[in-house]
Amino acid sequence: MKLCVALDLPTMEENIKLAKSLKEYDIWLKVGFRSYIRDGKKIIEELKSINQNFKIFLDLKLYDIPNTMSDAASEIAELGIDMFNIHISSGKTAMRNVMQRLANIKNRPLVLGVSVLTSFNNKEFKAIYGASIEKRSLEFAKAAYECKIDGVVCSAYESKDIKDATDDTFITLTPGIRPFGEDSNDQKRVADIKMAKENMVDIIVVGRPIYLSDDPVQVVKDIILHPISRS
Numbered sequence: 001m002k003l004c005v006a007l008d009l010p011t012m013e014e015n016i017k018l019a020k021s022l023k024e025y026d027i028w029l030k031v032g033f034r035s036y037i038r039d040g041k042k043i044i045e046e047l048k049s050i051n052q053n054f055k056i057f058l059d060l061k062l063y064d065i066p067n068t069m070s071d072a073a074s075e076i077a078e079l080g081i082d083m084f085n086i087h088i089s090s091g092k093t094a095m096r097n098v099m100q101r102l103a104n105i106k107n108r109p110l111v112l113g114v115s116v117l118t119s120f121n122n123k124e125f126k127a128i129y130g131a132s133i134e135k136r137s138l139e140f141a142k143a144a145y146e147c148k149i150d151g152v153v154c155s156a157y158e159s160k161d162i163k164d165a166t167d168d169t170f171i172t173l174t175p176g177i178r179p180f181g182e183d184s185n186d187q188k189r190v191a192d193i194k195m196a197k198e199n200m201v202d203i204i205v206v207g208r209p210i211y212l213s214d215d216p217v218q219v220v221k222d223i224i225l226h227p228i229s230r231s
Contacts, residue, residue, distance in 0.1 A: 001193075001197055001201060001203070001204060002026075002027070002028060002202065002203045002204070003025075003027045003203075003204060003220065003223055003224060004028035004029065004030050004055075004057055004173070004203050004205045004206070005019075005022065005027055005028070005029055005030065005211075006030040006175075006205055006206065006207030006208075006210075007019065007029055007031055007032070007043075007047075007211075008030075008034060008035065008207050008208075008211065009035075009211055012035070012042070012043055012046075014211075015035060015039075015043065016050070018210075018211055018216060019050050019051075019054070021216060022216075022217065022220055023051045023054075025220060025224065026053065027055070028054075028055040028056070028057050028082075028083075028203060029047055029054050029055070029056055029057065030057045030205055030207075031043055031044065031047075031056060031057070031058050031059065031081075032059040032060075033059070033060065033061075036058065036060065041079055044056055044058075044079050044080060055082040055083070056080075056083070057082065057084070057085075057173075057205075058076060058079070058081045058084040058085075058109075059084070059085060061087055061114050062084070062087065062090070062098075063090050064090070064094075065094070066091070066094040066097040066098075067097070069086060069094045069098055070094075070098050070100075071101075073086070073098045073102060073111070074105075076109065077102055077105050077108055077109055081109050082110065083109050083110040083111070083150075084109055084110075084111065085111070085112040085113065085114050086098060086111060086112075086113060086149075087113070087114045088114060088115055088140040088143060088144050088149075088152070089114075089129075089140065092143055092147055095143070095144060095147035095149055096148075099111065099147060099148045099149065110150040110151070111149050111150050112149065112150060112151045112152055112171060112173055113140065113141075113149045113151070113152045114152070114153045115137045115140040115141055115154045115158065115162075116133050116136065116137045116140070116154065116155070116158070118155045118174075118175055120133065133157075133158070134157075137154055137162070138158070138161055138162065138165055141154070141158075141162040141165060141166060142165055142166065145167070145170055150170075150171055151171025151172060151173065152170070152172060153174075153175065154174060155174055155175075155191065156174045156177075156196045156199045156201055157191070157199070159172040159174060159199040159201045160198075160199040160200050168200075171202045171203065172200065172201050172202050173201070173202065173203040173205065174191065174196055174201045174203070174204055174205065175205040175207075176191075176205070177191060177192070177193065177204040177205060177206050178191070178192055179193050179204075179206055179209055179219070179222070179223050180193075193223065204223075206219075206223065210223075
């Protein structure tokens with residue numbers, strides 16, 4: 001299980017400072033809407049200059065008509081990032097088009113499909129998608145798998161069922177992880193590291209418990225070295 005640190009701080013300078021403090025670690029770094037809209041590709045370049053081995057996850061959750069998504073995916077691949085995501089609910093045509101557009105790119109980035117946002121509870125989700133989270137997340141994951149997407153963004157609650165319904169190599173990435181029982185904030189379906197591991201999550205995304213800590217480096221050390229409980 002790999003750690004992905006969410007760079008969601010108010011300024012690029014703060015994000016870069018955090019990344020520099022973690023340069024010796026074999027981790028993923030997530031660049032989301034806020035950071036990318038504000039800082040553009042400059043932040044990608046800065047992060048790579050700190051440590052070429054950092055893996056960059058560009059979290060933009062593409063959702064548009066198939067041709068627009070394919071064009072955007074092609075441009076994203078030129079940024080030198082390692083992974084990005086698209087909404088599965090954009091449909092099979094869009095997912096297939098994205099993967100076809102990337103097929104001939106050497107060392108193409110991984111593509112993950114967003115299944116169900118972890119901010120949803122069942123009532124809110126059903127009002128929009130007409131089914132339970134459990135039912136629809138599995139359907140979404142199967143659709144993404146059929147379209148040759150590399151994996152899905154899901155909660156730890158769905159990860160094992162998704163693996164069972166697809167393949168052990170089908171990546172599951174889980175946001176909103178609260179490693180040692182921290183506050184869930186705006187996330188509804190959160191999990192700790194123990195639960196994520198039990199449910200075969202491949203990549204955990206941790207943000208606020210790291211960057212709001214008095215000692216972010218120590219939290220990262222604890223996650224990597226003592227993943228079940230602090231020692």
